[in-house]
Amino acid sequence: MQKVLHINADKCTGCLQCEMACSFENYGTFATAKSRIKVFDFHHTGKKVPYTCTQCDEAWCLHACPVEAITVDKATGAKVVNEATCVGCKVCTIACPFGTINYVEATGKVQKCDLCGGEPACADACPTGAITFIDANWTGLGKMAQWADKLGNQPSAV
Amino acid sequence: MAWAGKILRVDLTTGTVKSEPLNMDWARAYLGSRGLGSKYLVEEVDAKTDPLAAANKIIWATGPLTGTMASTGGRYTVITKSPLTGTIACSNSGGYWGAEFKMAGWDMVIFEGKSAKPVYLYVNDDVAELRDASHLWGKSVWETEEMLKKSLQDPLTRVSSIGKAGENGVLYASVVNDLHRAAGRSGVGTVMGSKNLKAIAVRGTKGVGNIRDPKAFMAAVKAGKKVLAENGVTGTGLPAMGTQVLMSVINEVGALPTRNHRDNQFEGAKDIGAEAMAAPRKSDGKKHLVTNQACFGCTIACGRISKMDENHFTIVNKPQYRGANGGLEYEAAWALGAANGVNDLEALQYANMLCNEEGIDPISFGTTIGAVMELYDMGVLTKEQIGIEAPFGSAQALAFLTEETIYGRGFGKEIGQGSKRLTAKYGHPDLSMSSKGQEFPAYDGRAIQGIGLAYATSNRGGCHLRGYTIASEVLGIPVKTDPLEHEGKPDLVKAFQDATAAFDSSGLCIFTTFAWGLQDLAPQMQGACGEQFTIEELALIGERIWNMEREFNNRAGFTAKDDSLPKRLLTEACKTGPAKGKVNMLAEMMPKYYAARGWDAEGRPTAETRKRLSL
Numbered sequence: 001m002q003k004v005l006h007i008n009a010d011k012c013t014g015c016l017q018c019e020m021a022c023s024f025e026n027y028g029t030f031a032t033a034k035s036r037i038k039v040f041d042f043h044h045t046g047k048k049v050p051y052t053c054t055q056c057d058e059a060w061c062l063h064a065c066p067v068e069a070i071t072v073d074k075a076t077g078a079k080v081v082n083e084a085t086c087v088g089c090k091v092c093t094i095a096c097p098f099g100t101i102n103y104v105e106a107t108g109k110v111q112k113c114d115l116c117g118g119e120p121a122c123a124d125a126c127p128t129g130a131i132t133f134i135d136a137n138w139t140g141l142g143k144m145a146q147w148a149d150k151l152g153n154q155p156s157a158v
Numbered sequence: 159m160a161w162a163g164k165i166l167r168v169d170l171t172t173g174t175v176k177s178e179p180l181n182m183d184w185a186r187a188y189l190g191s192r193g194l195g196s197k198y199l200v201e202e203v204d205a206k207t208d209p210l211a212a213a214n215k216i217i218w219a220t221g222p223l224t225g226t227m228a229s230t231g232g233r234y235t236v237i238t239k240s241p242l243t244g245t246i247a248c249s250n251s252g253g254y255w256g257a258e259f260k261m262a263g264w265d266m267v268i269f270e271g272k273s274a275k276p277v278y279l280y281v282n283d284d285v286a287e288l289r290d291a292s293h294l295w296g297k298s299v300w301e302t303e304e305m306l307k308k309s310l311q312d313p314l315t316r317v318s319s320i321g322k323a324g325e326n327g328v329l330y331a332s333v334v335n336d337l338h339r340a341a342g343r344s345g346v347g348t349v350m351g352s353k354n355l356k357a358i359a360v361r362g363t364k365g366v367g368n369i370r371d372p373k374a375f376m377a378a379v380k381a382g383k384k385v386l387a388e389n390g391v392t393g394t395g396l397p398a399m400g401t402q403v404l405m406s407v408i409n410e411v412g413a414l415p416t417r418n419h420r421d422n423q424f425e426g427a428k429d430i431g432a433e434a435m436a437a438p439r440k441s442d443g444k445k446h447l448v449t450n451q452a453c454f455g456c457t458i459a460c461g462r463i464s465k466m467d468e469n470h471f472t473i474v475n476k477p478q479y480r481g482a483n484g485g486l487e488y489e490a491a492w493a494l495g496a497a498n499g500v501n502d503l504e505a506l507q508y509a510n511m512l513c514n515e516e517g518i519d520p521i522s523f524g525t526t527i528g529a530v531m532e533l534y535d536m537g538v539l540t541k542e543q544i545g546i547e548a549p550f551g552s553a554q555a556l557a558f559l560t561e562e563t564i565y566g567r568g569f570g571k572e573i574g575q576g577s578k579r580l581t582a583k584y585g586h587p588d589l590s591m592s593s594k595g596q597e598f599p600a601y602d603g604r605a606i607q608g609i610g611l612a613y614a615t616s617n618r619g620g621c622h623l624r625g626y627t628i629a630s631e632v633l634g635i636p637v638k639t640d641p642l643e644h645e646g647k648p649d650l651v652k653a654f655q656d657a658t659a660a661f662d663s664s665g666l667c668i669f670t671t672f673a674w675g676l677q678d679l680a681p682q683m684q685g686a687c688g689e690q691f692t693i694e695e696l697a698l699i700g701e702r703i704w705n706m707e708r709e710f711n712n713r714a715g716f717t718a719k720d721d722s723l724p725k726r727l728l729t730e731a732c733k734t735g736p737a738k739g740k741v742n743m744l745a746e747m748m749p750k751y752y753a754a755r756g757w758d759a760e761g762r763p764t765a766e767t768r769k770r771l772s773l
Binding site for chain 1: 225226227229254257261314337361362363364365366367372376383387397448449450451452453454455456457459463465481482
């Protein structure tokens with residue numbers, strides 16, 4: 001079973017635990033500036049939205065890479081950057097429609113979410129369930145259950 | 159460890175910015191944030207210094223756990239000598255600024271002297287420089303943040319700044335970051351303004367590393383988060399209802415100061431608390447409350463984001479206030495509402511937004527309005543003097559006087575001096591509901607005995623956050639004590655004051671202590687900083703910090719007689735509710751408090767106490 005990061009923005013409080021967990025996992029420091037998942041705070045509505053790579057099946061970053069530095073992790077389905085191969089040309093950052101692969105000045109390479117090898121630290125750190133790591137085929141299951149509950153528990157059905 | 163190990167020193171007079179190593183001996187003895195910043199202040203500033211003179215200094219300090227994954231680890235403290243009280247001032251704020259500053263690689267920044275023209279400090283990792291702020295002077299906090307982010311071409315820049323109130327000398331001006339998080343109390347923003355310092359804009363990309371034992375730290379962090387999540391207050395009550403959950407609770411125990419403490423229960427409490435915020439409005443059918451919001455790293459998320467009724471009289475012609483905005487929190491809702499008898503939730507949110515927009519403390523401001531309304535009621539102040547009819551309960555007067563105060567107009571200039579100076583000027587100093595010149599927050603010291611003692615002995619004047627005995631006396635945390643009973647409260651107050659000083663100085667939020675004790679803080683401090691930070695050591699550090707602050711105040715000229723409450727709390731009994739007939743028993747409690755502290759009859763730490771605390 002393949003699993004994916006699933007985001008429910010309604011539950012996000014903007015605490016940035018995910019960003020810290022990401023940077024700590026990958027760099028050993030708490031640095032939101034280095035995180036591969038970002039939380040966007042829209043002040044005029046009060047909405048907070050975490051955003052990161054969705055691991056496209058047809059990954060444009062992977063196809064665009066001229067040196068084949070981006071490969072598929074067969075176990076997790078993650079598109080993973082091989083730093084030793086990456087030449088920092090940034091073509092992938094242009095190819096990605098969502099902006100979730102980015103250049104890192106300090107290393108001269110690009111970085112993106114690699115699902116932490118199958119145990120994403122962001123999902124583990126999220127205190128509200130806004131970020132979960134769930135069955136890729138059933139990301140809608142939670143919503144279905146909610147609506148089913150509404151339907152099944154009408155006063156007339158009791 | 160977990161400290162960045164270096165600090166910035168900015169001489170505003172000469173315009174120089176220097177880096178210097180953090181004094182690690184002091185860091186181990188005073189942790190960080192409140193404690194460590196205060197240590198630098200008391201070592202470097204003469205206690206008798208005029209707070210608004212160039213000789214005063216002002217410090218932004220983070221703690222060792224600021225910027226880490228420890229829950230609520232985003233706090234910073236602004237430390238200076240207060241122009242409102244003349245005592246040491248340390249005001250704590252959340253949001254994201256503190257963590258950003260720490261991630262830039264600094265533990266604190268000390269400002270000394272006074273700039274000849276408006277400046278702001280720009281910090282981008284190792285780069286730190288003073289820049290011209292002429293174009294920002296006269297702008298609000300919100301405009302300043304927006305203009306800086308635009309001109310720096312970096313929307314991720316975090317800004318800590320003052321609005322017009324801090325520039326205009328309102329004595330309780332606050333320092334505001336991230337639009338609506340504030341180092342609110344004691345006029346730290348006034349000192350910032352007196353130095354022509356408008357803002358600190360920070361971008362930190364280095365991060366916080368240097369964790370002593372990362373594995374142990376992360377395990378302790380995870381355990382701490384679990385305790386918060388499973389606790390009724392931090393896991394359920396605060397995220398859902400916010401601090402406003404307290405409005406009905408405190409009113410029921412008869413401890414909601416109303417109409418300048420004339421009454422102790424407010425008939426309009428139900429209109430201005432958490433339940434009212436969550437219910438559809440009569441006027442437009444929409445809810446006031448939009449969502450909750452966390453500060454950096456916080457897994458509680460008590461913050462409130464609300465939207466006002468667009469047709470409310472306060473904003474009907476002001477579209478800029480129609481979006482989602484910060485508030486209401488309990489203290490502001492009480493001070494702007496119950497303290498003045500105003501039960502118009504929308505008017506309170508309007509006043510609260512202006513407090514954030516131009517940077518003033520809603521507690522001191524609201525309490526001062528309460529005194530103005532009482533003087534109006536007595537006929538001492540007239541409509542002509544105030545500029546509007548100002549009876550208790552008038553939302554129009556509240557809105558008008560908020561504008562007058564933040565813009566420094568008319569009678570607002572006098573309100574900006576705080577209730578102590580204002581009531582003294584008009585011949586009724588007893589009507590200032592304050593200790594050491596700082597106005598009381600939202601708990602009646604007659605109906606809750608311990609908090610009265612905490613107000614009288616707080617090192618920054620009237621304040622609930624220096625020893626929140628409400629936790630024990632009302633909520634039963636960690637053990638329930640009787641709010642009407644004064645016996646045993648001196649020890650309780652001391653214990654809360656000392657533990658709070660340790661939490662404040664670690665870089666975490668005091669709200670964690672609804673669920674955590676020092677036994678939860680210690681493993682996180684040990685994992686991050688060093689094995690010596692046991693429960694006992696943290697308690698000792700907290701007590702050391704308390705006594706250090708006290709000795710600064712003593713040197714500033716404060717004596718035992720300043721550990722007092724207004725006559726009203728000592729002689730005019732509560733009129734209704736469970737506390738009917740009660741006054742605060744301060745005279746009974748004070749000698750026992752001094753004894754518990756190891757102080758002499760004048761409130762000075764004895765030689766033995768100083769030795770025990772390594773002062």
